[in-house]
Each structure stands twice: as C-alpha cells, then as structure tokens.
Amino acid sequence: MKIGTLGAGLCGLAAAHTLNGAAECTIFEKYDTAGGCMASKTYGSYRLETLYHHCFSGDSVLFALLEELGLKDDLLWLKGSTGYYAKGKLEPVTTPSEILKWSALTLPQKARLALFVLSARSFDADALDSITASSYLKEKVGDGVYKAFFAPLLRSKFGPKADSVSAAWLMSRVAIRSDRGTEGERLGYLKGGWHRLTDAFCALLTQKGCTIKTGCPVTSIAYEDGKWLINGEAFDAVISTIPPQELGKICKTPHALQCPKVPYQGAACLTMGLKKDPAKGIYWTNMGEESPYGAVVVHTNFAPFEWYGEHVAYLTSYFTGSVPENLKERMITDFTRRFGLERSDITHADLYIEQLAGPVFETGYKKRIPPLTLGPRFYSAGMFSEENYPERSMEGSLKAGIRAAEQLLSDIREETKGETKAEPKEETTEA
Ligand SMILES: Cc1cc2nc3c(=O)[nH]c(=O)nc-3n(C[C@H](O)[C@H](O)[C@H](O)COP(=O)(O)OP(=O)(O)OC[C@H]3O[C@@H](n4cnc5c(N)ncnc54)[C@H](O)[C@@H]3O)c2cc1C
Incomplete structure (x- = not known):
C-alpha cells in the first residue's frame, strides 16, 4: 500500500508516523525544510522558529511525541511575561x-x-x-x-x-x-528550539522507511484507474494537510473531490537581532495602538539570552489578501521610534511571509469545518480541522494528522474485511 502525504508540517508528519509499518509513505513538502508553520531558520550561530512558538500545559499529544523522541526532559516551562503598549508607553501586566x-x-x-x-x-x-x-x-x-x-x-x-x-x-x-x-503564565519551549522536534521527528520517520521529499511542491493530483497520481506518481491513498483551497487549485479531478473554501489569512513576521532589550524584560507586548505590527515578542525575554548571544525579537502581524506595501521598512521605522532604539541597534532583520498562515474562525465556522474524507481514500486534515477549532495549535495539528491516518487505516480494514467475506462466496459458487 503506497500512501502520499501532502505537507511536512506537524499534521503531515503525525499522519505518516501513525501509518508507520502499515504502509509505504511518501511526504511531499514544497519548502526545503520540514516543519511548516513551526519551521526554523539559521541566523548566524543559532536556529530559531521563523514564527514564534510555545506550547501549553494541556498539550498531551505533543508531550507523548516528545517522550517518544527522547526530548521530553528538554521541555522547559518558562515565564511568559506580558505587556501592553498604549498612549506612548509600555506597561507590564503580568x-x-x-x-x-x-x-x-x-x-x-x-x-x-x-x-x-x-x-x-x-x-x-x-x-x-x-x-x-x-x-x-x-x-x-x-x-x-x-x-x-x-x-x-x-x-x-x-x-x-x-x-x-x-x-x-x-x-x-x-x-x-x-x-x-x-507570577504570570508558564509556557513550554524546547531547550535549543523547536527545530529539535522537527529534526528528530523527520529522522525517526526516515529511519522507519518513510520518504520525505522536501523542495517538492505538489502541482498536480489526478485520479485514474483507482489510483491517485501525485505529480504523476501513483498512490493507493492520499492524506493532504495543505489548505483545502490550495488543494482545489492543483486537483485535476474536480468531480471526484469537493475542496471547500476556508477563509485564511497570512502572517508577516519580522525577526530581528538586537543590541538592546527593547521591552524591559517583557516577553509578549500587545500593541494597543495602530501600528504596522500587533505584538512585539522578545524571544530572549523568554528563552535564555545565552543561547543566542544577542537579543532576539519578532514583530508580528496578520493580513488578508496581499502583504501591505513596504511593510518591513514601516515596521522598523515604527518600532525604533516607539521602543527607543537606533537603527544601528538592529543587527539583522528578516521579514518572513506566510500567505496561508491559518484559517480565520469566522462565525458559523463550526458548521463549515471541512470533512476529513474528500474522495475515495483521500483525506484532508490540518489547521482547518475540528481538532484545531476554535484555535489552531501544534497539538491540534498533531491530533488532526493522527485522526486522518487512523481513518485511512480503518477504511482499508473495512475494505479488506469486505473482500475476505466475499472470497468464500466465490469459492462456493465455483465449487
Ligand atoms: C504566526 C503563528 C504562530 C503560531 N504560534 C503557535 C504557538 O505558539 N503554539 C502553538 O501550539 N501553535 C502555534 N501556531 C499554530 C501551529 O503552528 C500550527 O497549528 C501547526 O504548526 C500547523 O501544522 P500543519 O501541519 O497543520 O500545517 P502547516 O504547518 O501549514 O503545514 C502544511 C505544510 O504543507 C506545505 N505545503 C503547502 N502547499 C503545498 C504543496 N502544494 N505541495 C507540497 N507541500 C505544500 C507547507 O509548506 C507546509 O509545510 C502558530 C501559527 C502561526 C501562523
């Protein structure tokens, strides 16, 4: 049994992990690295998530995975201090x-x-x-x-x-x-960064025979003679973890698959190395005033400064449609002015854009949650699934991937049962 998985984010990796042993699994990932929204990048001497991530005390599936990967002891519970910026001043509210x-x-x-x-x-x-x-x-x-x-x-x-x-x-x-x-909330962070989870997860899957094709966008899906063709390669079943509307665009068999449209928004996140702490020791500052970013997340007021050797901060913003013009420059100008920094205090600044960063849970979303099964042996799960409603998370995506794979295995068992039941009947007739 050959199964193709679209996307090497947590959902796709969890699906492949659940299928382990029961099927030959290939994961297609458009980017050069796995991890999806939780992927990391190298900045000089350290690696860091392109989008800030921490976990919460109820994330039991994530904890079980960390245990299996031998990383559970490295999960640290760090103080997540908060602040609020309004009327020209930053105040701590932890x-x-x-x-x-x-x-x-x-x-x-x-x-x-x-x-x-x-x-x-x-x-x-x-x-x-x-x-x-x-x-x-x-x-x-x-x-x-x-x-x-x-x-x-x-x-x-x-x-x-x-x-x-x-x-x-x-x-x-x-x-x-x-x-x-x-003393405020405690948030979970993996010693050294979440890339350790993604790296260990991919290594485990590869060791167990799963093929992870990074830098390999899926551009076409078709259904022919009972097989799914992913970029022309034949599979018995598919688990897609990409946004349903993206799937709709690449699917050449519109009659076999109903890909619902889910309202999505994009995320723009500026990662900066800084010579000074801009936020008086505060990890997460919400902006209570109009500005080109909604929050200032000073990672080194959460994770130890020593891991990085410089202050590290994110400026976060979400958008619908296209990225606001000249966003990086507007963010930097606004940030340095409000937070009392010189441009020379910024050692590097990298704007990361994720066009489809997650669904917007508008009213009535619950009734419009896309179904898990979209066609014969074709499953769709991810940030838009019920496990991620009403707020998406690493935990929700892991659960969604596991459920998709379990449903696939259960359907195959049912099909096999049907075939096994049918066999003696044929034999009796022939006899
Ligand atoms: C800004 C931001 C901050 C967040 N912070 C937190 C947090 O602090 N804590 C928390 O628990 N959760 C957080 N989340 C949510 C969490 O990151 C997600 O729920 C989870 O990582 C999503 O995993 P996924 O596999 O469902 O989707 P994704 O991570 O989106 O994975 C989908 C994958 O499919 C790939 N793909 C897309 N199209 C194609 C194609 N055509 N061919 C091949 N591959 C394709 C993508 O590149 C991607 O790797 C955050 C999300 C965002 C956007």
Missing part, C-alpha cells in the same frame, strides 16, 4: 500588582475584565460559534474595556475580518492565555 497599576483601564474596568477572564474557564464553544467576538465583548465587558483593550487586539490579529471572528475563537484564546499563577 502580576496582579502590575495589573492594578496599569493605566489603560479604570479599577472597575479591570474588575470586569478579570471576571470575564475567569468565565473563560468554562464556556460552550458551540453556543458561541454564531456570535461575533465584538458583540459578545461589548455585552460582557462594556464598550470602554472593549475599545481600550480588545478592539486593538482583534484589529491587529484579523484586520478587516476583526468584526466577523466568532466569540468561540475569542473565548478559547482567553482560556488558553489565562492559565496563569501570580
């Missing part, structure tokens, strides 16, 4: 005393916000799927807190789509980020 001093909200507004955050510990995602985050927030925390705190965050994360995002997404986001003690 500890209760910092939140009390925070000037963006009045005391009653802070109390309302705190109660709202507590309510996120149990919420009904199904019921909130059809309500917009903005209307829900206005009702729960009032216009003042909405305008001063949430509106800029929603705008920076979803741009023009900010008003259509569901309250289910919002509450899952609040819930995941509110798992914190008095």
